[in-house]
Amino acid sequence: MNYWDQYLLPNSIDEALGMLHEGKGSAKVIAGGTDLLLDILQSRHPAVDALIDITRIPEMQVVERAYDRIYVGGGTTHNDIVANPLLQQNAHCLVEASSLIGGNQVRNVATIGGNVAHALPAGDGSIALLALDAEAEIASRTSRRWIALEDLFLGPRKPAFEPSKEILVRFRFPVLKAGESTMFQRVMRPQGVAIAILNMATWTRKSVEGIIEDIRIAIGPAGPKPLRARKTEQSLRGKAVNEGTLSEAVEALLEETRLRTSPHRATRAYRKHLLSVLLGRQFGNIGPQRGR
């Protein structure tokens, strides 16, 4: 009844994939382990034969720019994201999300890949990447493929790939251009579980006149998986921000989100209310918020 039998530290993706293959389904990728190990320790996940630690694979630690895209290795820790000038410049929402995850010690080991692969509907990293229009590169023994983040989640804790067979190698998303900006916000409950009651990330491109030329909005938890609020985006595109457009957008948002009451965390009514508050704040330039 060991939590795991073997703990392996491969140096390359191929090596890691080979180990997964040998594990025949009872081997699992581990990064920081801050989700997976607690799941195993607290019996939400069965014990495994082997844990394949991907944090020593150099390729998965790289954050770089190539042409007009930013690449972020799946093994990048949240603290490395926070400290990265390239990301500070191009992915403010991701930096902000990573900076809010856990405490300093957790951020030193927890990774962005793990956050996304854990596939919670309100994973802070997932929500930020979704707004960045990110894609994830998934490596299997036979191939590598890019999957848009929106297609990466099947449901709560169900990524569209198999962490006992495949590896999320890295993310990519477009660099930020003039007129574009991103933002991340979340509201937490001071009691009980420390999972966001609601979080929201946006990417916006505005004209010089302040017209929203393009926008992406990601929200959680607003359904079984991180949500891209496409209808709301549509309702805002081509418009200037004012009370009228905002209230239309809130209408659209209420329509396309599926908000629930989660016991000891939040009521549906409060979440509904927060939707409009957070959306308003994406444009209202509200000052720095205090966190817990």
Add this chain to the structure above:
Amino acid sequence: METLKFNVNQRPIEIHPVPGEMLSAVLRDRLKLTGTKIGCDELECGSCTVLLDGEAVLSCVYPARKAEGKQVVTIEGLASNGTLHPLQDAFIQHGAVQCGFCIPGQIMTAAALLGVQPTADGDTIRAMLKDTLCRCAGYPTLVRAIQAAGESIQSGAPVKGPALRSASSKSNIGRVVARPDALEKVNGEALFTDDYVFPGMLHARVLRANTPHAVLVGLDVSKAMELPGVIEVLIADDIPGQNSHGIVIHDWPVLVGIGEKIRYIGDALALVAAESRVIATQALELIKVEFDRLPVITDPVLARENDAIAIHENGNLLKHITVRKGDVTKGFAEADVVLEGVFTTPMTEQAFMEPECSIAKPTPEGRMEIYVGSQIPYADRDQIARTLGLKIEQVRVIGTLVGGGFGGKEDIAGQIHAALLAQRTNRPVKLLFDRNESLVVHPKRHPTQIRVRLGAKSDGLLVAAETELYGDTGAYASLGEKVMTRATTHSSGPYIVPHVSVDCYAMYTNNPPAGAFRGFGVTQSAFAIESLLDMLAENLGIDPIEIRMKNALRVGAETNTGQLLTESVGLIECIQKVKSQIQEKVGHDDLFAARRVDGLPNLRRAWGIAAAYKNTGLGGGAPDKSIAEVELYADGSVEVRTSAAEIGQGLNAVLQIIASEALSVPMENVRVLLSDTDLTPDGGPTTASRQTYMAGNAVMYAAKIVQQAMATSLAEKYDVPPKEIKFVEGLAHVNGHAIAYGDVVGLLRAEGRQAKATYEYLAPETQPLGTGGDMHFAYSFAAQAAEVEVDIETGQVYVLNIIAATDVGRVINPLGLLGQVEGGVMMGIGNALTEEFILEEGLLFSDRLARYRMPSFLDTPAITSIIVEHPTHDGPFGAKGVGEISSIPTTPAITNAIYYACGIRIRHLPVDQDWLALEILKKLETE
């Protein structure tokens, strides 16, 4: 076999980790580096923080193999060549160390930060240490200490000490000094119970009922017995002595037997001792249990209904407690205004950072030694002896360091279970609770429902108070009756109310037991009365400060229970001091007006105020006694011995100061030995804010007797009247000679006398409730103001400022006192905003630390502590208790401030931001 090669504290290490082994286990169990502490094993508390290649990581859920090739530094490796790291130095000097359990984690997390950013400011420190929890919660002091260390690293100059000044340069009373145990607590040498290992030691686990109400009908342990490595499995039938325990009433079964009742999920059914903890845990899963479930009662009001199923043989009422004073009917008839309110408070959890641990060790002479961090060692001894069928002299309780208690370590946790297994196996047995078991087992704060009716004249003078309380004492009595009595007697607040009637029902339910928790019932009733008082003030158009000043208890006034206060009532001064501080901060006279924040239209800020009082000592007619021994040695050193618990509050420093003052010896010559039932006399329970007063007095009188003996001896030898002998700093001055104390010891011994005294201190007599006399021998008083910020859109509440004025009689140990005030305030903030022990039909939702939020660095406001000194005649140097009072007014000060900020009255704790946001919305829509 996997190998792990890495460096620990610059030493190369090669080991073969077993599957599933975490870094913390390698450090603690294999390398014996027990300075790294385990507070949760779930990445929540930060106690286990170590440096890994210079970065702070949590070692508890960090696979050992993952450290391959890395440089690990633990608290033991931080000092270099015997020189303390500036952080260690600063923690000692600033009094950042209290119980000490979290301290290694704090220092390591801070070391990582200062390693890259020695100039980190307060905000950065708070953000980077946010998940490194300290339940003693001296967060402001921790920040100051870290900053002082940073400055020293930056400048190379020695660490600057605290700004706090000693009360006097002549006396040790009120001197700013480091605690005697600070060094071992910053260098990792301090041993808490789980840090002890004995040869041949077994590991125990307890099978818990995990169902809240049932009859146990079957229990089969045969499979567990067969598991290799299991040495013993015990059930109720195996108990040689009495199968029950309890501090007041023995209603708590040690083990529930077949045919007997399970009353809450934590009830113990079977005990396993095995060669390892893993095996013991596996064995639990092999035990078959059958029970017949019974309806579950979780609401104290429903528990009192006639048709409610009886949880105990005598029904569900533990105690109906009443207070009657004057004639409330007449009082309300005289009132110009009558207001009523119902308030509720939830169950809350002490969440001391160190989970309970007991080690029982049989001695060759047939005695049983128990190592445990307990608040009441002598009560443990009695209870253990009773169940083991031993004489009390055959049991020795050896108090280890206590990683926080706050009332939660007064009852038996694992002491008896470990002892039963040790008795049977004749081997040492360690029983360590994991965090879940800790949350399940120990008694917590009573959830309480309080209905108060207050009548006042139009000028604000109170005339009548009628209160009804329902306290949920859970499955077992613990200290429930006493706690709810305190809630009852203090229910009208620290005010003069001529006509009072209070009824309190302490009810059994199938929830976890409720017992002592800092504040002891007064926390609950203070929230109710202080809220309603503000409502009354508003109704009458009177300022909240004025209504409190008008009605405040003062010398010559009578309390709720008819006690005439004759001295030491500093309440009015506390309120005045708080008022002038708010005035200074606000800059105008409209102290409680809501204020907006420039550029942030969603925010409202406001101040609120509350006051409180809290007894020192047991009171209510209970004989309150403490025995201490003081012994002088030939080397001039002094040992002070008493069984009183050091649970972080700084009692060891207090006793050191008092002994050194009473004996006129340098403080560093005084050692304090606490809590060993063989070596230290009974100091009574460490509860009711009583030890500074009780143990302080016992030590002071014992020291005086020793000094008298010295004087007598010297007087004879030098033929001078005793009073001409002067004792100064460890020297006796006689006739121009300066004789070292150590030499006087020789003199005494030569005369066949001992340089030692035992003093049994009896507190001034108190009277039982209902007799109208002195229910308590002293009270501490406090007023606090809180400035909150409410986000009227999200309902989020933050506390920006706390001003705390506390009448402590006399300051003995300023650093310890500051720690008590800061820690108390932080707990009050938790009680208002974050803490709720969530239950679902007797089962725990808050089953791990991740589901019980306590305040962190990020919840920490600026705390201004103002000390008011109205000495109490019989207190040591005038001192009275402070451990609880500092925590009581904080919550209502915050909730009152919320009202002034946004117009919504909080009636249920903790503040539900969800509800608050929607209430504010409703209010804005109707306006």
